[in-house]
Amino acid sequence: MCRGEAAVPRAEQADRGLELLLSKAYLPADFDQEVFDDLWTTWEMPLRSRAERAPVEQRRRMAMERYGLVPHPRDPSRSMQYVVDAEGRWVMSCLACHQGQVRGTAIPGVPNTSYALETLTEEVRLVKVQQRKAFSHMDVGSLLLPLGTTNGTTNAVIFGVALMRHRNPDLSIVQRPPRFDLVHHDMDAPAWWHYSRRKSLYADGFAPKGHRILMQFLLVKENGPEKFQEWEDDFRxxxxxxxSLEPPPWTGGIDLGLADRGRAVFAEHCGSCHGTHGPDGVYPDRIVPIEEVGTDRVRLDSLTAQERGQLNDSWFGHYGSDAVGMKDRESPTGYVAPSLDGIWASAPYFHNGSVPTLWHVLHPGERPTVWRRTPSGYDDARVGLEVEELAEMPPGRLRSSDRRTFFDTRKTGKSAAGHDFPDALTEDEKTVVLEYLKTL
Known part of the structure; x- marks a missing residue:
């Protein structure tokens, strides 16, 4: 049994884990309260004019909405995504990507599909210049490494590759020049309630599952190997x-007759990859070959077996003296078919977040080329994000913050093609499967 687990009941461990995410800083600060409170000065008109006239608390709410931040349960003027210390310094936590809202309500572990990380960082830099404050690691790093080209998705996989480049297997720091040949691509964060069913992590299933692997994004130069050892019990x-997270139940009405018919269609056409659900459900954790699933392959091709192996052969892939045997997963042939528990709440869909609703998943030929979500709208009929669909990007030169509100499926790594299996279903079968998916 691991250190710390014998004396602490599982539920108490879980409560402690959430409190750590909300209150303990593991990274250097990105900005301070003074910077956050002046972000409005960088905004476009007429939003900037509205913010200028607004009281401070309203201005903070406007900032959180702009950047996709969720109000903290104990202090709505703060964000759940950042730990704010006594000096007013804001430090990013894992919840930045893994704590969002659906229909304006925070759901534990739901992906933050509104997070405007690149826009936030750009505008933080502008304010710091005005205030003559030093740039943080995020401010500097984002000049070399794109953070995300569409709100709600991030270049997280390449963050990990770039950070590991400067570490030995024992996580001691080694100086190496940055790489400029990385294949940048955006990913949609997974729903955390799927974690308990997974046998491995990431879209291609190459990484070992465990508390250590959750720590890899702490690999800034300020955190030497001793910090990871010190914090290991925290991450347990x-x-x-x-x-401990459970999938959230659908909050609308369900036609149980249609859903029951959909269960049978799902079992016949979808269950071999996505598994079965309910108390006796079985999840196969199956990697579907890319030639079979046909979804965007940039994520699959962006990492080499050597890069996957560097992570697995490091401290992150070992627990005490026991190595996790993942060698057969370091050259994956496709993507892991996810469990679909709580699927209604985790839109958009596919590993790159390219498909806005389950209706679009079930209708491959109707997926929009370009789409933009409404600020917090939810499409109950199509089950997913409420979106504006476009054939092209708007004409003219867009402000970068506006451009990131659009998802253009023609861009590298953003294709919505593939997973054409629903084409084998009749329209009636698609309708009943959609109803069944609400029950998961």
């Missing part, structure tokens, strides 16, 4: 909280 608690 954080993992316990993640494993």
């Amino acid at each position: 608690g954080i993992e316990s909280w993640i494993e």
